[in-house]
Amino acid sequence: MEDKNCELLFEYLRSILYDSTVKPLDLGALDEPYKKLGMGLEFLDHAVQEMKDYSEALSRGKLSAKVPDRDNFLCENLKNMHSNLNHLTWQAKQVAKGDYSQTVSFLGEFSEAFNTMTRQLKEREESLKREAEREKTHANMMESYNQLLMELIARSDEEVMVISMIGQKVLYSNENMSIQISPEEIYQLCLQQQEKQDGSMFAKSDTYEWTWETEVSQHHYYRITTGIMLWQGQKAYAHIIREVTEEKQRQSRLEIEVYKDPLTGIGNRLFFFEKATEILKSGEGVILCYCDLDHLKYVNDNYGHGEGDWYIRHFSDTVSCNIRQEDVFARIGGDEFCIVLRHCQVETARRKMRRIQKIFASEKEHPYKKGFSFGLEEIPEGHGNLIIEDIIGHADRAMYRQKREHTRAQKNSLT
Known part of the structure; x- marks a missing residue:
């Protein structure tokens, strides 16, 4: 009798471990003392099958796979790997956004x-x-103006207008101007430039040239090279007109890409370090506030990284609405932000930040706790040479003191 029960149980265990389709166990074929062991093997069968399904889903990159129940101890390491892969996927998306x-x-x-x-x-x-x-x-950068004047006048794709210095008459202009500006409008702009230069010592020279830029109606930009020359025996201003709208737009796009945080729309780390260094060099007294979001990992793990992105934007929007335009606000890391409060006393700054904490935490539509920790570092007016990284380090340590207080308060609230 013992051999028969052992053989049935062993064959079932072997099938659990090695067969792609497990042969079911007939509990009725077991004698009473062995049925409990058979039920235990059935539980193991369920746990092993759940582990196989879960591991197969993860191996195929299916991160939306159902997470096994807590009582399945075989899947603990797989759950940790699943959590790590989810976080890594979020990090990769952040990198794709420019973080x-x-x-x-x-x-x-x-x-x-x-x-x-x-x-x-x-x-x-x-x-x-x-x-x-x-x-x-x-x-x-411009080419030699004298040579440029002669070359551009001969070229049909450049717009040229020559206006007499005395009498302000149009002595020459392209017959068919292709630029998006009327001859009358460009004439008035050129006259304004001439009036600025007529009283200068340079106007007495026969070779003086300068370059200026202007924005006209319909958001078009022009770079105009103006030079003094003799035109058919009389002194005149020659204006060589070039549209640079595309160049300006390209330059603007590059600057935005370099300095803007793509998720929040505020300045990024590069923007902050350049702006803060510029302020420090001026000797101005300011308050630097270092902020670190609380609960971001909890939100990402429990509600998804899309919700985590909203959490970051909610913080950014809350701060932006409660600081002044003259203050500097930037995201310098995943959940790290810095604020430079200008013309502000340290106690005023502390009250302001506490008020922002309350406003940030008061949002009720999203069902989880919201908070952040901050640390302040005061830089007095007329300070000596300071390094922004050192100042951030001081504020960072102050922030961690507050974060530890938040952690203790949270633990106390749970006991």
Whole structure:
């Protein structure tokens, strides 16, 4: 009798472990002392099958797979891996949006490859900035004006208008101007420039030239090279007109891409460090506030990273609506933000930030706790040479003191 029961149970265990389709156990064929063991093996069968299904879904990249019940101890490591993959997917989406501060530290060689990729993307961001600067430099560079005047007058694709210095008569203009501006409008603009220069010492020169830019109706931009020359025996201003609307738009797009955080629309880390360094160099007294969102990982893990993005934007919008236009606000990391409060006392800054905490936490439509921690660092007026990274470090430590208080308060509320 014992051999028969053992054989049935062993065959069932073997089928659980090795067969793609498990042969069911007939509990009725077991003697009474062995039925409880058979029921235990049926529970194991369910747990193993659930583990196989779960692991297969994860191996196929199906992160929306149903998470096994808590009592299935075989799936604990798979659940951790599932959570890590979800977080890694969110990080990859953040990188795709331009947040290159994302780093991975828990996946061995993959972490090194991921961090190398984000570092290279950051370098590309800096390269775009340099490209924008080169565009500016290129926009300000001009060829030798005398040679340009002679060449452009002969070329049909450049617009030229020559106006006499005395009497302000149009001595020459292209027969068919292709630019999106009327001859009368460009004539008036050129006259205004001439009036600015007529009283200067340069107007006495026969070779003085300068370049100026203007925006006219319908948001068109023009760069105009104006030079003094003799035209058919009389002194005149020659205006060579070039439309640069496309160039200006391209330059503007590059600047936005370099300095703007794509998720929140506020400044990014590069913008903040440049702006804060500029303020420090002026010797102005300011308050630096370092903020770190509470509960972001909880929101991401329990409500999804789309909701986590809303949580970040909700914080950004709340702060933006409660600081002044002269203050500087930027996102410098995934859930890290910095504010430079100008012309503000430290106690006033602390009250302001506490009020923002209350406003931020008062939102009721989204069913989870909202909060952030902050730390303040006062930079007095007339300070010496300071490094922005050191100031952020001081404010960061102050922020962590408040975050520990929040954590203790949360634990106390649960006991």
